[in-house]
Amino acid sequence: MRAMILSAPQTQLQKVDIPAPNFGPDQVLLRVLACGVCRTDLHLVDGELPDPKLPIIPGHEIVGRVAGKGERVERFQLGDRVGVPWLGFTCGKCGYCTQGRENLCDFARFTGYHIDGGYAEYTVADQAFCFPLPESYDDASAAPLPCAGLIGYRSLVMTGDARRLGIYGFGAAAHIIAQVACFQGRQVYAFTRVGDVEGQQFARQLGAVWAGDSETLPPDELDAAILYAPVGKLVPTALRALARGGIVVCAGIHMSDIPSFPYHILWGERSVRSVANLTRRDGEEFLALAPRVPAKTNVEAFPVDQANEALNRLRAGKIRGAAVLTMS
Numbered sequence: 001m002r003a004m005i006l007s008a009p010q011t012q013l014q015k016v017d018i019p020a021p022n023f024g025p026d027q028v029l030l031r032v033l034a035c036g037v038c039r040t041d042l043h044l045v046d047g048e049l050p051d052p053k054l055p056i057i058p059g060h061e062i063v064g065r066v067a068g069k070g071e072r073v074e075r076f077q078l079g080d081r082v083g084v085p086w087l088g089f090t091c092g093k094c095g096y097c098t099q100g101r102e103n104l105c106d107f108a109r110f111t112g113y114h115i116d117g118g119y120a121e122y123t124v125a126d127q128a129f130c131f132p133l134p135e136s137y138d139d140a141s142a143a144p145l146p147c148a149g150l151i152g153y154r155s156l157v158m159t160g161d162a163r164r165l166g167i168y169g170f171g172a173a174a175h176i177i178a179q180v181a182c183f184q185g186r187q188v189y190a191f192t193r194v195g196d197v198e199g200q201q202f203a204r205q206l207g208a209v210w211a212g213d214s215e216t217l218p219p220d221e222l223d224a225a226i227l228y229a230p231v232g233k234l235v236p237t238a239l240r241a242l243a244r245g246g247i248v249v250c251a252g253i254h255m256s257d258i259p260s261f262p263y264h265i266l267w268g269e270r271s272v273r274s275v276a277n278l279t280r281r282d283g284e285e286f287l288a289l290a291p292r293v294p295a296k297t298n299v300e301a302f303p304v305d306q307a308n309e310a311l312n313r314l315r316a317g318k319i320r321g322a323a324v325l326t327m328s
């Protein structure tokens with residue numbers, strides 16, 4: 001099969017021809033139909049995540065069709081279309097797993113990081129960590145759902161019933177979650193890179209009541225802010241935009257250092273927290289909700305062997321919505 005492989009951090013992905021993977025008794029072999037390109041993939045390629053399996057096939061927003069299955073697989077049939085997310089394995093036994101917090105499992109393994117992912121013609125996944133995908137989405141449109149949608153949803157839930165919601169970094173997750181937030185009756189304030197007028201216009205089209213530069217204070221105090229941009233200096237910026245009791249949710253896996261800030265911008269029962277990974281329950285909830293909104297995805301498609309170009313465009317902030325690799 002054709003695949004794009006990362007051999008070492010801070011190098012380009014290489015196009016290779018390798019045998020399709022073998023699968024175990026609880027696994028499905030998937031013919032990849034589409035695979036989203038996530039900011040986490042950029043952190044992996046740039047060497048910002050510790051101890052990846054190397055070489056690795058990146059990609060954890062996989063839309064695939066079941067092309068083979070192990071003897072114990074009962075959830076899916078040959079030909080079913082399934083989604084594969086970032087969470088690829090949990091132990092089921094540690095304190096986190098038994099308390100419904102499998103996203104924090106001591107022994108968790110992640111797709112496209114510890115387990116080969118979807119930048120390839122075929123991939124293998126454990127049946128227990130695959131999801132059926134809503135039928136109203138075509139293959140490319142469904143690809144951002146398993147991570148941008150799912151982690152976005154988990155971060156939105158962390159904001160509780162916040163009415164005025166700031167979203168910093170208007171990329172793949174934000175463009176989906178803004179629609180969900182509007183559907184829930186919240187008011188979205190979108191913050192983009194300085195001067196990204198097109199991005200601000202895109203946010204308004206998706207229902208944002210206000211859009212501006214991340215360095216600008218919004219016209220109203222926010223009840224919560226979600227940071228999708230991996231930029232630590234936005235933490236104090238977002239805190240300054242919050243009403244008392246508000247929360248800043250950092251949704252990325254990696255962020256540049258957070259500069260020190262005066263205590264008074266945290267005072268007033270404001271809080272800062274991170275969101276890590278996802279649980280399978282998040283997946284079930286979000287994938288049931290997304291078609292009801294309906295949350296539309298805006299995708300820019302690339303053939304799989306142009307994965308490096310897709311990553312470069314994402315790094316440069318040139319993707320409107322989500323980048324998706326397709327298999328021809």
Ligand SMILES: [Zn+2]
Pocket residue numbers: 090091092093094095096097102105106107108
């Ligand atoms: Zn565990």
Ligand SMILES: [Zn+2]
Pocket residue numbers: 038039040041060086147148
């Ligand atoms: Zn991701």
